[in-house]
Amino acid sequence: MTSPAILNVNQLKRISSGGDSLVEATSLEICEGDQIALTGASGAGKTVLLRALAxxxxxxxxxxxWRGKELSHSMIPKxxxxxxxxxxxxxxxxxxxRENLMLxxxxxKNFVENEKEMDEKIEELIQLANKDASFLDRSSDVLSGGEKQIVALLRSxxxxxxLLLLDEPTSALDAEATRNIESLLLQWINQKGKAYLWISHDANQQERVSTRQIIMESGRIVTS
Amino acid sequence: MPTEYHDLSNWDIGFAALLIIVNGVISVALKLGLEKKLIVASIRTITQLSLLGFILEWIFQQNNWFYLFLIILFMTLTAGYTSSKNATRFYSGMWINSIFAVMVSSWLVTSIALLTVIRPETWKENPAQFVIPLLGMILGNTLNGISLGINYLNESLINNRGRVEMLLTLGATRWEAARDSVQSAVKSGMIPILNTMSVVGLVSLPGMMTGQILAGVPPLSAVKYQIVIMFLIASGTALGTIIAVVLGYRKLFNSDHQFLYERIQKR
Structure with missing residues (x-):
């Protein structure tokens, strides 16, 4: 039995303001729990596709x-x-x-009524990221690149x-920080049974993190 | 008792012009290269203001609503166009938004002033004598506010595009994502008039009040007029800046809560 679809994308087309076709006639289905690597040469339209899906x-x-429904303007923030x-x-x-996580x-629409519950959630995530409580009080401008990406991930x-649309989240990081981010992402995703579409240029990373690969070329999906 | 109004002769103006020549000599001596600019600027001042003097004399004599309408329309369109002309970044249709903002704010504030503060019985004999200077002062300040406001909005949104999009991805509405930039843009448009209001009378004597005092009006009467003018300018500037900034926000964010950054272009 297949999992319910989160997204059904049909013949999506994105043209730049200059008239260039960036993503063309792209169709795609992403279901709950799908772990997909999105790959292709630079300029193939991967980031544009992810941004268009968002x-x-x-x-x-x-x-x-989205879950079988057509999107209306008011549904978009949700x-x-x-x-x-x-x-x-x-x-x-x-x-x-902490201020970043609470953003x-x-x-x-998201005002928190139960602050205690929120604190517990943050506590749980901080532990997942192998950090201690003092990390919450650190200023965002003294964090390393890897730590900033961890905060952005936890906030997400x-x-x-x-469904997480991940635009090369480890491309600017060193090997150790990359491993930390990968492990944090996979732990959370596997724990919660979430889906993702992960842009990666690294063939080893694609192997490690995905069960399915999508390849793009000149704005089109060529292998799915 | 204040002295009677003293009309200046052409000789008087000539003496003032001598001071500009002194500036020119200094420029030559110090090799500042400003002498040409000084001459051109002085000639422009004489020509533009003389032309204005002739036009105003003519308009006051005609006492005709249609001519009055034409001249205030010309003033408003020039102010609106000027307010968007010098922005470093622009979006298409920005000048129309600016003209609309300048027109609505300055005409509304001038009308309120004429109907409630100054009262129709004062100006009904010769409306041009009141409408043109009042509107002119409000337009001059409103255009500065609008110019600063729209420039700040475009710059702030482009420089903070990552932040704006990050807020949108976390579920912010377009207003929640743009709010900081919009608020700061309105504030930046209001800063000059707030500064002027804070130091008026301490650091500077406003031009209109100075003119009235020189023309023999008792200082306390001139002060009353100046207070009214400051309030009119402040409310016109606030209203015009808010309209222009909100119109810009509506142009740059659509109902799908998308930031249409491609619309902002560098000049």
Whole structure:
């Protein structure tokens, strides 16, 4: 029995403002628990596809259905939490790690009513990342690249996405930091049974992290 | 008692022009290379202001609503266009937004002033004499506010694109993602007028009040006018800046909560 589909993408097309076709006639289904590596040469359209799936880029044609439903304007903020894009370079705000982790809960829709429950969740994630409680009080500008990516990941985990769109999350990191991020991601994903679409250029990493591979060429999916 | 109004002769203006010649001599002596610019700027000042003087005399004599409308429309369009012209980044249609913001804010504030503060019985004999200077002062300041506001908005959104998109991916609405930039843009548009209001009378004597006092108006009467003008300028600037910045935000974020960064171009 196949798992329920999170995303059904049909004939998606993204054209740049200059008229260049960046992603063309792309169709794709991603189900709960799918662990997919997305690969292809630079400029093949991988990042654009991920950004289009996160609805960060306007699409010119095609359709994205989320859990069988057509998306309306008002559903989009909620959709972006469930189908969540993580930037290649982590973006943190000025302030402590805790303030960064609490950021999504400052939005009107996500106001936290039970602060104790939130603290417990953060505590659990900090342990998962092998950090101690003092990490929460560190300022974001003194963190290393790997630590910043850990904070960005933990913040993503807190919004509880079903599908993570990972745009080369380890490309700027050294071998050790890469291993830490990989292990953190896989632990959380396997624990919670989440799905991901992970852009990676590293064939070994693709082997390690995925059960299925998608290859893109000139804006199209050539192998799925 | 204040002295009577003293009309300046052409000789008086000539003496003032001598001071500019002194500047020119200094420029030559220190090799600043400013003498040409000084001459051009002085000629422009004489020409533009004389032209304005003739036009105002003519408009006041005509006392015709249509001519008055034409001149305030010209002033407003020039202010609106100027406010978007010098921005380092722009989006298509920005100048229309600026003209709209300048027009709505300055015309509304001037109308309120004419109908409630100054009262129609004062100006109904010769509306141009009140409308043109009032609107001119409000336009001059509003255009600065709008110019600073839209420039700040575009710069801030482009420089913080990563942050804006990060907030969107975490479930922020377009307003939640843009709010910091929008608020700071409005504040930056308001800073000059807030500074002016804070030091008015301590550091500077405003031009209009100085003019009135020189023309023989008692200082306390001139002060009352100046207070009203400052409040009109501040409210016109605030309203114009808010309209221009909000219109920019609406142009750069669509209802799908997407930041349309490609619309912002460098000049």
């Amino acid at each position: 609805l960060l880029e306007p699409i010119q044609d095609g359709e994205i259905r 959709y972006r939490q469930d189908v969540h894009y993580l930037h290649q370079t982590p973006v943190l705000i000025e302030g402590t790690v 999504p809960f400052l939005f009107k 985990f807190l919004v509880d996405p079903s």
